[in-house]
Amino acid sequence: MAVSEDATVTSKGQVTIPKRIRDELGLRAGTEIEFTIEEDGTIRVRPKEPAIDRLRAVKEQLSERDVDVEEMRRESKTAWSSHVDGDGA
Numbered sequence: 001m002a003v004s005e006d007a008t009v010t011s012k013g014q015v016t017i018p019k020r021i022r023d024e025l026g027l028r029a030g031t032e033i034e035f036t037i038e039e040d041g042t043i044r045v046r047p048k049e050p051a052i053d054r055l056r057a058v059k060e061q062l063s064e065r066d067v068d069v070e071e072m073r074r075e076s077k078t079a080w081s082s083h084v085d086g087d088g089a
Contacts, residue, residue, distance in 0.1 A: 017045070 005018035017027060025047055027033065032048040059069050 021045075 003020060003024050005021050007015045007018055009015050017033075021027075025045075027047060034044075034046055034048040036044040036046075038044065062069050062072075
């Protein structure tokens with residue numbers, strides 16, 4: 001179900017998210033939100049997903065494709081160590 005509400009940008013660039021929209025998105029005081037501008041100019045606003053949740057989702061997607069996440073982690077750690085130690089590029 002599409003929900004549409006109007007709001008006005010203040011001189012300080014602030015917008016009050018209408019209550020109906022806040023309720024629909026489950027936004028509460030202190031909730032971080034993410035603004036995304038699509039190529040066609042559409043703006044998406046959604047609650048920002050915590051980084052750890054995003055990482056878990058990526059790990060799940062990789063495991064579904066038979067990617068060894070732990071091996072990738074070891075390789076990354078080795079590559080980073082050689083970079084930091086000055087042995088790498």
